[in-house]
Amino acid sequence: xxxxxxxxxxxxxxxIILFSFVYAISLIVLIGTSFTDWSIGSSIHFVGxxxxxxxxxxxxxxxxxxxxxxxxxxxxxxxxxxxVIFALILARKKWYFKMARTxxxxxxxxxSAALGMLFLCVFNxxxxxxxxxxxxxxxxxxxxxxxxxxxxxxxxxxxxxLPFAAVVAILILAEMAxxxxxxxxxxxxxxxxxxxxxxxxxxxxxxxxxGTATVLAATSMLQxxxxxxxTTSGGPGNRTLNMPMFIYKTALSQNNFSLANxxxxxxxxxxxxxxxxxxxIYGMGKSDV
Amino acid sequence: xxKIVGKLIAASLIASTAMFTVAGCGKGAEPKTEGAxxxxxxxDTAKHTEADTASGEKVKIYYPTYRVGAHxxxxxxxxxxxxxxxxxxxxxxxxxxxxxxxxxxVEKMKVLAASNDLPDIVEGKNGIIDLAIQNGQAADLLSYxxxxxxxxxEIGEDAIKASMRDGKLYNIPYASQLIGxxxxxxxxxxxxxxxxxxxxxFMSNCEKLKAKGIVPLALMTGENAWTTNxxxxxxxxxxxxxxNKFMNTKNSDSYENSSVIKGLTMIxxxxxxxxxxxxxxxxxxxxxxxxxxxxxxxxxxxPWMTPDFSDPEKSKPGLDKKxxxxxxxxxxxxxxxxxxxMVCTKDQAKMDAAxxxxxxxxxxxxQKVMLEKGGALPLTxxxxxxxxxxxxxxxxxDLIKLGGAAKYKYSNxxxxxxxxxxxxxxxxxxxxxxxxxxxxxxxxxxxxxxxKNK
Numbered sequence: 001x002x003x004x005x006x007x008x009x010x011x012x013x014x015x016i017i018l019f020s021f022v023y024a025i026s027l028i029v030l031i032g033t034s035f036t037d038w039s040i041g042s043s044i045h046f047v048g049x050x051x052x053x054x055x056x057x058x059x060x061x062x063x064x065x066x067x068x069x070x071x072x073x074x075x076x077x078x079x080x081x082x083x084v085i086f087a088l089i090l091a092r093k094k095w096y097f098k099m100a101r102t103x104x105x106x107x108x109x110x111x112s113a114a115l116g117m118l119f120l121c122v123f124n125x126x127x128x129x130x131x132x133x134x135x136x137x138x139x140x141x142x143x144x145x146x147x148x149x150x151x152x153x154x155x156x157x158x159x160x161x162l163p164f165a166a167v168v169a170i171l172i173l174a175e176m177a178x179x180x181x182x183x184x185x186x187x188x189x190x191x192x193x194x195x196x197x198x199x200x201x202x203x204x205x206x207x208x209x210x211g212t213a214t215v216l217a218a219t220s221m222l223q224x225x226x227x228x229x230x231t232t233s234g235g236p237g238n239r240t241l242n243m244p245m246f247i248y249k250t251a252l253s254q255n256n257f258s259l260a261n262x263x264x265x266x267x268x269x270x271x272x273x274x275x276x277x278x279x280x281i282y283g284m285g286k287s288d289v
Numbered sequence: 290x291x292k293i294v295g296k297l298i299a300a301s302l303i304a305s306t307a308m309f310t311v312a313g314c315g316k317g318a319e320p321k322t323e324g325a326x327x328x329x330x331x332x333d334t335a336k337h338t339e340a341d342t343a344s345g346e347k348v349k350i351y352y353p354t355y356r357v358g359a360h361x362x363x364x365x366x367x368x369x370x371x372x373x374x375x376x377x378x379x380x381x382x383x384x385x386x387x388x389x390x391x392x393x394x395v396e397k398m399k400v401l402a403a404s405n406d407l408p409d410i411v412e413g414k415n416g417i418i419d420l421a422i423q424n425g426q427a428a429d430l431l432s433y434x435x436x437x438x439x440x441x442x443e444i445g446e447d448a449i450k451a452s453m454r455d456g457k458l459y460n461i462p463y464a465s466q467l468i469g470x471x472x473x474x475x476x477x478x479x480x481x482x483x484x485x486x487x488x489x490x491f492m493s494n495c496e497k498l499k500a501k502g503i504v505p506l507a508l509m510t511g512e513n514a515w516t517t518n519x520x521x522x523x524x525x526x527x528x529x530x531x532x533n534k535f536m537n538t539k540n541s542d543s544y545e546n547s548s549v550i551k552g553l554t555m556i557x558x559x560x561x562x563x564x565x566x567x568x569x570x571x572x573x574x575x576x577x578x579x580x581x582x583x584x585x586x587x588x589x590x591x592p593w594m595t596p597d598f599s600d601p602e603k604s605k606p607g608l609d610k611k612x613x614x615x616x617x618x619x620x621x622x623x624x625x626x627x628x629x630x631m632v633c634t635k636d637q638a639k640m641d642a643a644x645x646x647x648x649x650x651x652x653x654x655x656q657k658v659m660l661e662k663g664g665a666l667p668l669t670x671x672x673x674x675x676x677x678x679x680x681x682x683x684x685x686x687d688l689i690k691l692g693g694a695a696k697y698k699y700s701n702x703x704x705x706x707x708x709x710x711x712x713x714x715x716x717x718x719x720x721x722x723x724x725x726x727x728x729x730x731x732x733x734x735x736x737x738x739x740x741k742n743k
Contacts, residue, residue, distance in 0.1 A: 039743035040403050041423020124575075125566040148510075148570035148719040232570070233511070235716030236723075252399050253712045254741045255420070
């Protein structure tokens with residue numbers, strides 16, 4: 001082994017050890033127990049792929065996959081779109097730049113649990129700001145249970161995270177700051193408008209960072225639990241049930257750890273597929289410049 | 290090895306779902322003496338305490354609690370823990386971990402139970418006791434209690450009998466529960482009604498209140514649907530002998546019976562017509578606030594709520610003078626013992642210290658503090674209320690009197706149903722209220738949820 005390779009191995013070692021103990025072993029145990037029948041206090045029995053088949057026959061699990069997929073798509077498109085537009089606006093560095101950036105960031109720095117409570121108040125049928133606003137515009141005695149009415153529960157839960165794309169905006173802003181000013185000057189000399197510069201110059205150069213932000217946004221939907229738990233618990237019925245919520249209920253309410261771990265394997269698989277697809281779509285890692 | 294595998298498995302679940310950020314309870318690695326029992330611990334208590342004191346080392350025991358912050362029993366808990374530290378602080382170091390809510394407590398204990406890592410003293414509520422027994426951490430306390438006649442008298446035979454499982458005593462209750470419903474006398478007078486004697490009269494009262502523009506019931510369907518489920522349990526528990534037997538049966542595997550369907554049918558009507566517009570999805574704080582602000586005439590809840598009636602930060606001024614307490618129709622009352630505490634250690638020195646704490650936490654002194662500061666009823670009549678307390682809290686005295694006159698006594702659903710069944714209420718009550726789920730469908734869903742429990 002060359003001297004250089006030894007250093008590479010030495011520097012990689014802490015990360016490898018950390019990964020092995022925190023993730024790799026956990027992952028092996030997770031996958032291993034997904035083929036068993038196991039709950040707290042019971043002995044473990046091998047059951048083959050029974051859990052995998054049972055889950056696919058469980059309506060709540062199918063609904064949780066569908067909801068998670070919809071949220072991944074929404075987060076990868078609308079959420080990213082909002083972040084990109086906001087970044088392009090902030091990049092103009094007008095007088096409102098700092099204030100707008102800070103205000104946009106606030107929902108991202110509040111804990112999800114607190115944010116959940118906040119939205120419960122905002123959408124409260126009696127004293128919530130949304131209903132009060134509608135009453136203010138003349139709809140007397142208006143009262144709508146936004147989170148618990150089956151017609152609005154999904155969209156209301158979605159609104160608790162979809163518009164808040166400050167992280168996406170900040171990532172893109174950071175990348176934009178590294179672009180050579182000469183490129184913009186050249187576009188200006190060629191007579192490009194601000195809109196044309198954004199579409200034909202800025203955005204193509206932001207492809208990789210938008211792809212990265214999309215991966216982050218999409219995979220965040222695979223972890224969404226606390227805000228759903230606080231606002232709807234996955235209800236009414238199973239209308240806002242996602243995979244993490246399903247896993248939580250299966251493990252901690254039903255004490256069925258092996259089935260929860262099987263759902264965890266499906267969740268990881270969905271995450272990997274999402275990441276690969278997004279990488280393909282954005283052609284990440286390849287440079288057009 | 291088995292323990293290590295168990296811990297790894299539990300850790301994998303957490304890692305895979307990224308659900309929690311659960312810090313360990315701080316218990317850490319410790320030598321464990323397999324096979325240690327409460328009996329041997331009781332025998333050796335004096336020996337160990339002397340040895341520990343002689344060596345100058347305190348025995349450290351871990352005690353998580355959710356009675357903090359704005360919790361109704363936070364003041365009582367603080368007083369009890371302060372007094373314990375005053376009396377035993379030179380021998381026992383009580384490490385208290387504060388958790389922000391009942392739910393956070395239950396979730397954390399369940400995760401720790403999965404890795405056989407429960408703290409030394411744990412409250413067994415919401416199915417935690419089942420997990421602690423299944424994983425072998427809960428110690429049998431019967432011989433310890435039997436040997437200490439004074440302590441046994443403080444707990445009382447009834448509480449011990451109610452807590453026995455297969456001839457073993459894994460938990461010691463700290464309080465008893467008597468739950469009727471509170472009503473606003475002024476609003477009742479306005480509608481010209483009295484507490485109902487039958488469920489038909491109860492519904493008729495609701496109609497009369499509604500006709501007067503008063504919202505009758507403070508209900509909620511979020512969390513564990515507490516105030517709503519107390520009424521449901523009461524409809525079932527007062528539905529003849531069959532219904533009463535059902536509400537006193539633990540872990541039923543079927544809810545498809547006439548009493549439950551009758552209860553769900555009435556709850557459906559209550560959710561549709563007799564409650565606030567925010568009841569669907571509401572948490573306890575919403576329901577309580579609606580009663581405390583006189584937006585509703587009735588709330589089903591336990592005596593721990595009574596201090597709130599005179600709290601100017603929570604209630605309208607003078608509410609405490611307007612509130613009365615009543616039995617549920619058909620002379621029913623929720624009557625049970627709190628699950629209470631378990632000892633979950635096998636290390637001899639820790640066991641001794643934990644038993645000392647358990648005795649203190651569930652004994653006469655703590656019961657009195659819990660009554661006077663937290664509104665929790667004591668386990669036996671031996672704990673007398675001071676005259677000052679009686680005059681300041683007439684509702685508690687009234688409730689105890691009513692409890693003695695009740696025809697039907699039963700547990701609540703939290704105490705009898707699997708946690709998987711309790712989970713169904715938050716997601717299915719909204720559908721029931723909207724009519725997209727019939728009472729029969731909901732009973733079926735509860736049965737299915739019970740079948741999922743492992």
